[in-house]
Amino acid sequence: MHISATTIIGAGGTGQFLIPGLMRVLKYHTSSNYDISVFDGDEFEDHNGERQVHTSGTKADRLNDLLTQQLLDPVCRDQFMSESKLRAIRQRDARSSDPGVRLVIAAVDNDATRKMCIDVLLDCPGDFLFVTPGNSDAADPDGAIKGNVLWFGRIGDQMIGINPALLFPNIEIPGDGIPRKGSCLEHAPSAPQLIPANALAAAYTLTIVQNFLDDRMPLQASHMFFNGRTLTTTAN
Numbered sequence: 001m002h003i004s005a006t007t008i009i010g011a012g013g014t015g016q017f018l019i020p021g022l023m024r025v026l027k028y029h030t031s032s033n034y035d036i037s038v039f040d041g042d043e044f045e046d047h048n049g050e051r052q053v054h055t056s057g058t059k060a061d062r063l064n065d066l067l068t069q070q071l072l073d074p075v076c077r078d079q080f081m082s083e084s085k086l087r088a089i090r091q092r093d094a095r096s097s098d099p100g101v102r103l104v105i106a107a108v109d110n111d112a113t114r115k116m117c118i119d120v121l122l123d124c125p126g127d128f129l130f131v132t133p134g135n136s137d138a139a140d141p142d143g144a145i146k147g148n149v150l151w152f153g154r155i156g157d158q159m160i161g162i163n164p165a166l167l168f169p170n171i172e173i174p175g176d177g178i179p180r181k182g183s184c185l186e187h188a189p190s191a192p193q194l195i196p197a198n199a200l201a202a203a204y205t206l207t208i209v210q211n212f213l214d215d216r217m218p219l220q221a222s223h224m225f226f227n228g229r230t231l232t233t234t235a236n
Contacts, residue, residue, distance in 0.1 A: 001031060001101060001129075001155070001212050001213060001215055001217070002031045002032065002100040002101060003026065003031065003032040003033065003100060003101050003102075003103045003129070003209075003212070003213065004032075004033050004035065004093070004096065004098040004099070004100025004101060004102065005033060005035040005036075005037075005093065005096075005098075005100070005102055005103070006022070006026060006032075006035065006036045006037070006102075006103040006104075006105070007037055007038075007039070007081075007086070007089060007102065007103070007104045007105070008022070008036070008037070008038040008039070008104075008105045008107060009038075009039050009040070009081045009104070009105065009106045009107065009108055009113060009117070010039075010040055010105075010106065010107035010108040011038055011040035011059045011060060011063040011076050011107075012040065012042070012059060012107070012108075013135070013194060013195075013198040014107045014133050014134070014135070014198045014201045014202050014205075015038070015040070015063070015107040015202075016063060016066070016198075017198055017199050017201075017202035017203075018105070018107055018133070018201075018202035018205055018206065019038060019063065019067070019075075019076075020066070020067060020070055020072060021202070021206050022036075022105075022205075022206060022209065023036055023067070023072050023073070023075070024072075025206065025209060025210060025213070029210075029213050031213045031214075031215075032213055033098065033100070036073075036075045037075055037077065038060070038063065038075050038076040038077065039076075039077050039079050039080065039081045039085070040058075040059045040060050040063070040076060040077075040078070040079075040080075041058075041060070041078055041079050041080035041179065041180070042058070042059050042080075042179065043057065043058050043059065058078045059076070059078075060076040060077055060078035060079075061076075061078065063076045064076050080178070080179050080180050081113065081116075081117075081178075082116075082178065082180070083116050083119075083120055083178075086104075086116070086117060086120045086121075087120055087124060089102070090102065090120065090121070090124035090125075090126060091124070093124075093126050094124070094125055094126055099126070099127075100127070101127040101128060101129055101153070101155065101212075102121075102126060102127065102128045102129075103128075103129050103131070103209065104117055104121060104128060104129070104130045104131070105130075105131045105132070105133075105205065106130070106131075106132040107132070107133055107201075107202075107205075108132070108134075109134060109135075110174075110176055110178070110179060111170050111171050111174035111175065111176055112174040112176050112177050112178045113178050113179070114132050114164065114165075114171050114174070115165055115171050115172070115174050116178055117130055117132075118130060118152065118163060118164065118165055118171070121154075122154075122163075127153070127154055127155050127156065128153055128154055129151065129152075129153035129160065129209075129212055130151065130152050130153060131149065131150070131151045131205055131208055131209070132149070132150050132151075132164070133147065133148070133149045133150075133201035133202065133204065133205045134147050134148055134149075134150075134201060135147035135194050135197035135198055135201055136148075136197065142229060143227065143229055144194070144197070144229075145196050145197050145200070145227065145228030145229050146197060146225070146226060146227040146228060146229070147197045147198075147200065147201045147225070147226060148201075148223060148224060148225045148226070149201060149204045149205055149208060149223065149224050150164040150167075150168075150222065150223045151208055151221075151222060151223070152164055152222060158219065159219075160217060160219050160222075161219070161220075161221060161222025161223070162222040162223075164222070164223065167222070167223065196228050197228060200226055200228055201226075204224060204226065204233075221235055221236060222236065223235070223236055224236075
């Protein structure tokens, strides 16, 4: 499988673990192009302090600082993703001389963004792989180091996995809105145990991308859940 370009939405708790490693995988794998854009229009707030690398400024600027320190390109834009932006990206893909697979990763805790991505990717022509990692609510200390990774795609006339919106009602009918500049979002408090949960979600996302690039993707699978307390995973 050939990934021609990559769009990542979210540079927060999971994104900061995921993005540097993913950039290296895409840069050096023979089945991918080093064409990467990251979108995050948010700013760091006090609740980010326990699990993110900076606590002030925009997430885009701080992630770009981190990438530059690691000799990687500053690819993060201080912009929220929107339906119009993603449609414009897919229109450019349709005109591209490299008709490969568009990888879209939604590293967000926002179901409306996930649903928007799925709808646009299905509506626009062209191949895609959509992956969305997430962590669980940290309110239960006994089970807080857990989360999931969902994936779904289309290659020609073959589907990869099952549309997450068909499996999870919170994605099909999201109870939140797509973030935008000036929106008043209610942030849940952070917790230290989300650090390993975010790291695990990022690691499993990298593994899914690696399997896809190596043509080892289990096409019938579409989601996995992990629990860092019990050291168990389930995949379907």
